[in-house]
Amino acid sequence: MKHLIDPMDLSVKxxxxxxxxxxxxxxxxxxxxxxxxxxxxxxxxFEPSTRTRLSFEAAMLExxxxxxxxxxxxxxxxxxxxxxxxxxxTIEKYADIIAMRHPKEGSSKVASLHVNIxxxxxxxxxxxxxxxxxxxxxTIYEIKxxxxxxxxxxxxxxxxxxxxxxxxxxLSRYDNIKIILISPDELKIPSxxxxxxxxxxxxxxxxxxxxxxSIADLDVLYMTRVQRERFFNEAxxxxxxxxxxxxxxxxxxxxxxxxxxxxxxRVNEISTEVDHDPRAKYFEQVEYGKFVRMALMxxxxxxx
Amino acid sequence: MKHLIDPMDLSVKxxxxxxxxxxxxxxxxxxxxxxxxxxxxxxxxFEPSTRTRLSFEAAMLExxxxxxxxxxxxxxxxxxxxxxxxxxxTIEKYADIIAMRHPKEGSSKVASLHVNIxxxxxxxxxxxxxxxxxxxxxTIYEIKxxxxxxxxxxxxxxxxxxxxxxxxxxLSRYDNIKIILISPDELKIPSxxxxxxxxxxxxxxxxxxxxxxSIADLDVLYMTRVQRERFFNEAxxxxxxxxxxxxxxxxxxxxxxxxxxxxxxRVNEISTEVDHDPRAKYFEQVEYGKFVRMALMxxxxxxx
Amino acid sequence: MKHLIDPMDLSVKxxxxxxxxxxxxxxxxxxxxxxxxxxxxxxxxFEPSTRTRLSFEAAMLExxxxxxxxxxxxxxxxxxxxxxxxxxxTIEKYADIIAMRHPKEGSSKVASLHVNIxxxxxxxxxxxxxxxxxxxxxTIYEIKxxxxxxxxxxxxxxxxxxxxxxxxxxLSRYDNIKIILISPDELKIPSxxxxxxxxxxxxxxxxxxxxxxSIADLDVLYMTRVQRERFFNEAxxxxxxxxxxxxxxxxxxxxxxxxxxxxxxRVNEISTEVDHDPRAKYFEQVEYGKFVRMALMxxxxxxx
Numbered sequence: 001m002k003h004l005i006d007p008m009d010l011s012v013k014x015x016x017x018x019x020x021x022x023x024x025x026x027x028x029x030x031x032x033x034x035x036x037x038x039x040x041x042x043x044x045x046f047e048p049s050t051r052t053r054l055s056f057e058a059a060m061l062e063x064x065x066x067x068x069x070x071x072x073x074x075x076x077x078x079x080x081x082x083x084x085x086x087x088x089x090t091i092e093k094y095a096d097i098i099a100m101r102h103p104k105e106g107s108s109k110v111a112s113l114h115v116n117i118x119x120x121x122x123x124x125x126x127x128x129x130x131x132x133x134x135x136x137x138x139t140i141y142e143i144k145x146x147x148x149x150x151x152x153x154x155x156x157x158x159x160x161x162x163x164x165x166x167x168x169x170x171l172s173r174y175d176n177i178k179i180i181l182i183s184p185d186e187l188k189i190p191s192x193x194x195x196x197x198x199x200x201x202x203x204x205x206x207x208x209x210x211x212x213x214s215i216a217d218l219d220v221l222y223m224t225r226v227q228r229e230r231f232f233n234e235a236x237x238x239x240x241x242x243x244x245x246x247x248x249x250x251x252x253x254x255x256x257x258x259x260x261x262x263x264x265x266r267v268n269e270i271s272t273e274v275d276h277d278p279r280a281k282y283f284e285q286v287e288y289g290k291f292v293r294m295a296l297m298x299x300x301x302x303x304x
Numbered sequence: 305m306k307h308l309i310d311p312m313d314l315s316v317k318x319x320x321x322x323x324x325x326x327x328x329x330x331x332x333x334x335x336x337x338x339x340x341x342x343x344x345x346x347x348x349x350f351e352p353s354t355r356t357r358l359s360f361e362a363a364m365l366e367x368x369x370x371x372x373x374x375x376x377x378x379x380x381x382x383x384x385x386x387x388x389x390x391x392x393x394t395i396e397k398y399a400d401i402i403a404m405r406h407p408k409e410g411s412s413k414v415a416s417l418h419v420n421i422x423x424x425x426x427x428x429x430x431x432x433x434x435x436x437x438x439x440x441x442x443t444i445y446e447i448k449x450x451x452x453x454x455x456x457x458x459x460x461x462x463x464x465x466x467x468x469x470x471x472x473x474x475l476s477r478y479d480n481i482k483i484i485l486i487s488p489d490e491l492k493i494p495s496x497x498x499x500x501x502x503x504x505x506x507x508x509x510x511x512x513x514x515x516x517x518s519i520a521d522l523d524v525l526y527m528t529r530v531q532r533e534r535f536f537n538e539a540x541x542x543x544x545x546x547x548x549x550x551x552x553x554x555x556x557x558x559x560x561x562x563x564x565x566x567x568x569x570r571v572n573e574i575s576t577e578v579d580h581d582p583r584a585k586y587f588e589q590v591e592y593g594k595f596v597r598m599a600l601m602x603x604x605x606x607x608x
Numbered sequence: 609m610k611h612l613i614d615p616m617d618l619s620v621k622x623x624x625x626x627x628x629x630x631x632x633x634x635x636x637x638x639x640x641x642x643x644x645x646x647x648x649x650x651x652x653x654f655e656p657s658t659r660t661r662l663s664f665e666a667a668m669l670e671x672x673x674x675x676x677x678x679x680x681x682x683x684x685x686x687x688x689x690x691x692x693x694x695x696x697x698t699i700e701k702y703a704d705i706i707a708m709r710h711p712k713e714g715s716s717k718v719a720s721l722h723v724n725i726x727x728x729x730x731x732x733x734x735x736x737x738x739x740x741x742x743x744x745x746x747t748i749y750e751i752k753x754x755x756x757x758x759x760x761x762x763x764x765x766x767x768x769x770x771x772x773x774x775x776x777x778x779l780s781r782y783d784n785i786k787i788i789l790i791s792p793d794e795l796k797i798p799s800x801x802x803x804x805x806x807x808x809x810x811x812x813x814x815x816x817x818x819x820x821x822s823i824a825d826l827d828v829l830y831m832t833r834v835q836r837e838r839f840f841n842e843a844x845x846x847x848x849x850x851x852x853x854x855x856x857x858x859x860x861x862x863x864x865x866x867x868x869x870x871x872x873x874r875v876n877e878i879s880t881e882v883d884h885d886p887r888a889k890y891f892e893q894v895e896y897g898k899f900v901r902m903a904l905m906x907x908x909x910x911x912x
Binding site: 337352354355358359361362365366370371375376568569570571576587590591593594 | 646648650674676677678682688689690693694695697698699700701702703
Binding site: 057 | 372386393
């Protein structure tokens with residue numbers, strides 16, 4: 001493991017190692033607080049993503065390292081026409097590891113081919129966002145203490161949500177997983193996920209439009225945003241959107257130990273009244289995202 | 305004291321403690337240089353304010369801590385429709401203390417209600433800017449060695465200047481304060497300050513349009529900017545603006561130990577010829593701003 | 609040496625000291641890794657320049673110091689009408705050394721006249737960019753082990769390229785330098801460089817439009833970008849541009865130990881096929897830029 005571009009680049013064993021290391025970091029914060037002393041992370045964010053950027057930066061600071069970078073393309077040399085490869089080769093002289101966000105698919109891959117320091121894909125267009133997938137896996141693992149034998153519901157925009165696709169792919173490698181896919185017809189899971197991932201791996205799955213009647217069986221509910229602009233017309237959007245808003249009333253039917261996840265930011269797809277329910281885990285998930293990035297950077301830097 | 309949202313949240317005793325701690329920091333820089341080791345400040349600036357942001361960042365660095373954040377809303381998740389409460393809850397997982405600037409009044413208050421780490425209001429619209437008030441108080445205290453028994457003039461835009469309102473409120477709690485309010489009629493102090501603060505606390509005050517003839521009695525002169533856009537017509541602006549520009553000639557009538565303050569940035573309301581006069585204290589004030597923020601953060605983090 | 613505004617402010621002796629110190633830093637990284645502990649660099653970039661900004665920031669971090677600043681004018685007080693002098697005086701209270709980039713010529717000079725901390729000009733309009741010149745000199749010195757007795761070619765836009773003008777001036781102080789100036793007629797070196805620098809110092813030089821036939825004699829080839837907008841018409845641009853693109857075929861005629869430099873970012877004036885040729889030194893140059901800035905800051909801070 002030299003770079004992390006696609007979450008499926010990681011074997012189950014490598015994921016397991018990262019999760020185990022994350023756990024050790026959580027349990028022994030002080031031990032890790034200066035392990036990256038003298039190391040520099042470069043956060044190259046060609047499009048803004050505050051949450052992801054600050055998660056990486058907090059992670060490196062908590063390891064005792066430091067950070068340089070930029071938070072949008074305006075302030076980068078890209079505006080002068082520099083290629084991603086040249087930017088990466090330049091940054092390689094300044095930093096020890098790169099986290100790159102770019103609107104264009106494959107950008108992190110290109111960067112990784114030109115440098116000798118690790119490159120982490122922090123999101124490349126609608127393509128991959130592997131540290132979100134690691135975040136989701138660590139959250140489930142920490143709360144459920146397993147990644148197998150789980151019934152996991154995905155709700156909302158299953159068509160365009162790259163975090164959903166990646167997490168389904170990742171979970172498909174564990175035993176005894178059931179998947180419930182809850183979305184309006186307009187936003188159903190793409191057929192390649194259905195065929196190439198779920199059917200191919202013999203994962204039992206159900207497709208439904210009904211959140212309320214699907215919630216009872218779930219161990220994990222992964223919520224995503226239903227964006228207005230995904231619909232052909234406003235009338236459909238208004239008719240459908242309430243069905244995919246999670247509130248306390250819909251939670252009445254859920255298990256006591258359901259875990260509700262969301263990659264955030266949310267707009268209104270989870271009512272704020274849910275925030276105080278002990279099943280709401282999406283802010284804990286934010287913190288697991290920091291820990292798993294700490295673990296990942298230590299692995300890529302060969303410090304663990 | 306858990307957060308700092310409104311300068312009037314602080315008791316006279318708490319202000320006194322912060323000023324005393326600031327003094328100790330000034331006298332013993334080295335002692336404090338790693339007291340915040342491992343701590344992270346998040347500067348969440350939903351609108352730009354370089355001076356305030358860098359003051360907070362320098363303050364945290366001089367305490368041995370580190371900084372993450374953003375300097376304008378473009379690079380934050382707010383652009384994706386996230387609420388201030390959700391942003392704060394996310395940042396809480398990354399940092400130990402928040403300094404928030406937001407164009408909307410009450411934003412810092414909202415943030416503070418949703419997190420368990422201290423939130424400092426670094427300016428919320430035209431509302432409050434408590435660390436500027438602490439800066440002003442520390443500057444006066446360090447130079448005059450008292451906050452009582454002072455004649456303080458405020459000159460310029462007294463109608464919209466939130467720093468003026470806050471400083472008047474803060475000073476109204478000390479003994480033997482006299483206030484001279486110097487402004488064009490269009491920019492007089494709001495009646496609620498006149499009635500609810502000055503009259504209610506029996507603070508003697510004078511309202512005048514004449515800077516030159518008011519300056520002789522002052523111990524402190526707090527200058528502010530007279531903005532062109534505040535006037536109904538250009539003719540009034542041009543007629544009036546020179547009366548509110550402080551220059552060496554107007555200073556002829558002032559006391560030898562007058563202290564001239566300004567929250568900065570200035571445009572032209574203090575002539576640069578004044579900069580070399582020993583009574584000009586506005587750049588020292590900048591540095592006191594850093595020290596008082598160091599003291600405030602130590603208090604809020606319970607490190608002092 | 610208190611500030612660095614113009615590369616010609618430095619004597620040959622001072623440049624020599626900086627290059628020697630850079631060499632020592634390269635050879636003894638660990639020795640310097642906390643020499644700036646507690647020091648703060650302020651990067652005041654009134655226009656974006658990611659490469660230069662991150663080079664300064666990496667340099668300060670590798671010396672154990674820390675960084676505050678801004679990366680574009682939008683997020684600075686300049687937007688509120690503050691003068692460069694006032695910004696500098698404010699920052700002086702927050703930081704120990706300033707690196708300033710500004711679109712207006714002379715801005716860094718103005719800043720340096722108002723503060724007691726060192727100011728480094730990180731580019732002021734088309735005027736000066738002294739740390740690029742130091743970078744170029746260190747690169748040549750490290751690879752050729754001398755700054756005298758060299759035949760140096762400059763290719764591309766010699767009219768507007770400030771890095772070209774500065775490096776010619778700097779090299780004109782060393783013995784036995786020959787200069788080959790390769791450009792389209794539209795972009796020839798300005799007459800003041802020809803007369804006031806080259807002729808005045810009796811530096812042999814040749815002006816030519818032909819890269820391919822000039823390359824054989826060169827010890828160093830300094831490439832720059834030929835920008836489309838410099839030409840009166842598109843037809844001229846298209847006709848000429850290929851002559852100034854360096855590729856492996858043109859390199860056939862070059863010496864085995866030629867060093868190819870470029871201030872970067874490049875667009876297409878050096879074909880990427882050249883990157884793997886051992887004579888390509890422009891990415892090494894990036895790293896020398898970091899080391900020379902480390903040395904410069906140590907000198908200006910009187911730490912060496």
